[in-house]
Amino acid sequence: KDIEIAASSWTTPERVVTNDQLSQIMDTSDEWITERTGIKQRHLSTDENTSDLAVKVAQDLLTKADTQAEDLDLIIVATMSPDNMTPSTAAMVQGKIGAQKAVAFDLSAACSGFSFAFSVARDMMVANSWQKALVIGSEVLSKLIDWHDRSTAVLFGDGAGGVLLQASSEHHFLASDLRVFGESGDKLIAGHTAPQADYVNNSRQMTAFQMAGRDVYRFATHEVPNSLKRAADKASINLEQINHFLLHQANSRIITQVAKRLKQPLEKFPINIDEVGNTSAASEPILLAQCIEKDIVKQGDIIALSGFGGGLTTGTVIIKY
Numbered sequence: 001k002d003i004e005i006a007a008s009s010w011t012t013p014e015r016v017v018t019n020d021q022l023s024q025i026m027d028t029s030d031e032w033i034t035e036r037t038g039i040k041q042r043h044l045s046t047d048e049n050t051s052d053l054a055v056k057v058a059q060d061l062l063t064k065a066d067t068q069a070e071d072l073d074l075i076i077v078a079t080m081s082p083d084n085m086t087p088s089t090a091a092m093v094q095g096k097i098g099a100q101k102a103v104a105f106d107l108s109a110a111c112s113g114f115s116f117a118f119s120v121a122r123d124m125m126v127a128n129s130w131q132k133a134l135v136i137g138s139e140v141l142s143k144l145i146d147w148h149d150r151s152t153a154v155l156f157g158d159g160a161g162g163v164l165l166q167a168s169s170e171h172h173f174l175a176s177d178l179r180v181f182g183e184s185g186d187k188l189i190a191g192h193t194a195p196q197a198d199y200v201n202n203s204r205q206m207t208a209f210q211m212a213g214r215d216v217y218r219f220a221t222h223e224v225p226n227s228l229k230r231a232a233d234k235a236s237i238n239l240e241q242i243n244h245f246l247l248h249q250a251n252s253r254i255i256t257q258v259a260k261r262l263k264q265p266l267e268k269f270p271i272n273i274d275e276v277g278n279t280s281a282a283s284e285p286i287l288l289a290q291c292i293e294k295d296i297v298k299q300g301d302i303i304a305l306s307g308f309g310g311g312l313t314t315g316t317v318i319i320k321y
């Protein structure tokens with residue numbers, strides 16, 4: 001009574017925006033962005049919203065797994081940039097692909113969202129003896145960014161990725177470790193809406209991304225190794241047995257720091273931030289799908305998926321692919 005990954009998929013909007021292009025609209029440079037973040041470019045949506053990217057991934061997953069939408073029991077979309085407060089992005093996907101049987105809801109855990117959603121989906125599938133689920137991370141962060149705030153605008157990108165999970169008699173889901181540090185939540189805020197005393201003339205404003213970068217960076221370098229160690233302990237394996245550490249692509253220097261703290265070779269930490277930037281909840285599934293596509297992740301490999309960010313949160317799942 002477990003689940004396995006039957007298919008994986010990812011997508012990014014067509015438009016590429018380079019560091020040089022950003023340096024023309026704000027006081028930054030390709031050198032600074034590259035050296036401090038590892039990012040060379042990002043994909044920014046022109047007319048696709050979060051649900052459109054998620055639908056693309058959903059349809060690709062169904063095709064790859066030779067599965068009909070009608071057979072889906074569950075759809076979870078992890079996102080911090082939903083099309084609407086309601087209907088949820090997952091409900092929109094459910095309607096657009098015609099998965100009438102599927103329970104569908106969004107999960108909000110920022111850059112840890114995919115790990116949280118993967119863990120919740122697995123537990124719901126086991127508890128309900130469900131057969132098929134879509135777990136998708138999808139973001140159009142470009143809607144939420146203040147494109148004149150160089151401290152955040154250079155970091156983020158748009159995209160979506162996901163997996164189709166199916167019931168399995170083999171043991172694939174080895175452990176998860178989900179942690180929330182709510183008292184530090186104000187270090188990373190996006191899309192705040194305030195109560196309106198003058199409710200009649202409600203301005204319906206939503207704030208842009210605001211981040212205490214140094215604090216979040218320090219949080220990540222401390223808490224991500226802790227999360228990975230706890231998850232490995234729960235899985236009764238040691239870190240050496242993990243073939244690939246697929247970390248949220250927030251910053252390339254954080255990844256090298258985590259590798260050092262865990263005393264694991266950097267080769268175990270694939271990096272695609274140079275190409276897609278920080279895509280929040282889409283980050284883990286895009287990286288996973290790309291590693292599977294490139295045969296970096298092979299059948300039988302043990303992989304750790306680790307997200308970290310808004311909440312503040314950390315979320316790790318360890319699976320035997």
Ligand SMILES: O=C(O)C1CCN(c2ccc(-c3cc(CO)ccc3Cl)cn2)CC1
Pocket residue numbers: 036037111155188213214216217220250251254278280308309310
């Ligand atoms: O001055 C420098 O070097 C700056 C220092 C600050 N930096 C940061 C800080 C935090 C993040 C970040 C963001 C999210 C949101 O998804 C989640 C997780 C993290 Cl760790 C990314 N970059 C950039 C380089």
